[in-house]
Amino acid sequence: MKIARISTKGGRETYALVSPEGDGGMATRDEVERQAGVKLPAALEDFVFGDYAQKVTTGKISYAHKPGEFRLLPPIRRTFKIICLAFNYSDQASWVRFGKSPPKDPVIYLKPRTSLCGPADDIACPKSVTQLDYEGELAVVIGKECRNMSEETALGCVAGYFVINDISARDVQFIDKQYTRAKGFDTFGPCGPWLTTKDEIADPCDLRLTTRVNGEVRQDSSTKNLVLKIDRIIHSLSKVMTLEPGDIISTGTPSGTVLSLSSHVKYLQHGDVVEVEIEKLGRIKNRVTFY
Known part of the structure; x- marks a missing residue:
C-alpha cells in the first residue's frame, strides 16, 4: 500500500491512499473511511503503525483524485530521529577517505526533522552557501520499537520506504568537519512522494536509484550496492x-x-531542478532557490 500525506486546497492536512494500479489515482482518508466502512485514525502515522492497512480492502476503493489536486507533504512528520549513513555504497569511493575499506558498522549523523519538506517543495538555501550538493537515498521508516534486534528479525521492525534527498552544504561540512549543520537546514530533506509499505517491496536491497539535475543523469545506481x-x-x-x-x-x-564527480560539474545553482527516483517507490522533484 502507498499512503501519501496531503494538504487539500483548503489547507487541511490529511492523508490519502494511492491506487495500486500505478495510475496515480488517490483517495482521501475520508473517502476511504466511507467506502471501506472502517473507522480510520486522523493521523497517517496512526494508520500505518496501527496496522489499519490490513483492515482496508483496496479493491473496494475508488481513486477519484490525481496527485496534482493536492500538495504532497513529507510522508512522516512524527519522527524522533532521522539517522543518516555515510560511506555506505560500494560504488561511492568516498569511503576510502574513511579508512581505506568499507565500514563494518554504520557511520552515522543525525538530521533534524525540520529539514524535511515535500516531494515538490523548493529547496531553499541561504546565499551564504556556495557548495550545495544532492544525495539521492532510500529512506527506511521504523514501524515499531526495537532494541538489540538480531539481523534475522530486524526487517520485522520496518513499516515502509520512501525517497529522500539528503541535501548538503559542502562548504559548511568542510568547515565543521562533521555533517549535522551542513545537512540540517530547513528544506534540506525533500522526501516522498509517499510511504510505500514493506509488503510491496520484495527486496529493498534491489531497487534502481537515479538522480537527475535539470534532466541530466548524475546518479545511476542500485540499492544492491549498499x-x-x-x-x-x-x-x-x-x-x-x-x-x-x-x-x-x-x-x-x-x-x-x-563532491564525487570531476571538478567541471558545478554545485547546485539557483533554479536548478533535482529529481530523485527509486524503482517502485516513486519520484521527487524539487527546485533550488537561493535567498
Whole structure:
C-alpha cells in the first residue's frame, strides 16, 4: 500500500491512499473511511503503525483524485530521529577517505526533522552557501520499537520506504568537519512522494536509484550496492539506541554527487531542478532557490 500525506486546497492536512494500479489515482482518508466502512485514525502515522492497512480492502476503493489536486507533504512528520549513513555504497569511493575499506558498522549523523519538506517543495538555501550538493537515498521508516534486534528479525521492525534527498552544504561540512549543520537546514530533506509499505517491496536491497539535475543523469545506481544492508543497519543501530515508530533511516548515497564527480560539474545553482527516483517507490522533484 502507498499512503501519501496531503494538504487539500483548503489547507487541511490529511492523508490519502494511492491506487495500486500505478495510475496515480488517490483517495482521501475520508473517502476511504466511507467506502471501506472502517473507522480510520486522523493521523497517517496512526494508520500505518496501527496496522489499519490490513483492515482496508483496496479493491473496494475508488481513486477519484490525481496527485496534482493536492500538495504532497513529507510522508512522516512524527519522527524522533532521522539517522543518516555515510560511506555506505560500494560504488561511492568516498569511503576510502574513511579508512581505506568499507565500514563494518554504520557511520552515522543525525538530521533534524525540520529539514524535511515535500516531494515538490523548493529547496531553499541561504546565499551564504556556495557548495550545495544532492544525495539521492532510500529512506527506511521504523514501524515499531526495537532494541538489540538480531539481523534475522530486524526487517520485522520496518513499516515502509520512501525517497529522500539528503541535501548538503559542502562548504559548511568542510568547515565543521562533521555533517549535522551542513545537512540540517530547513528544506534540506525533500522526501516522498509517499510511504510505500514493506509488503510491496520484495527486496529493498534491489531497487534502481537515479538522480537527475535539470534532466541530466548524475546518479545511476542500485540499492544492491549498499555496503551494509538494511537488516544489518537496523541490527547495529538498535544495539546503540532504541529505534521508535516513525524514526527514519536514510541509507546513504551512491557515486555521482558533485563532491564525487570531476571538478567541471558545478554545485547546485539557483533554479536548478533535482529529481530523485527509486524503482517502485516513486519520484521527487524539487527546485533550488537561493535567498
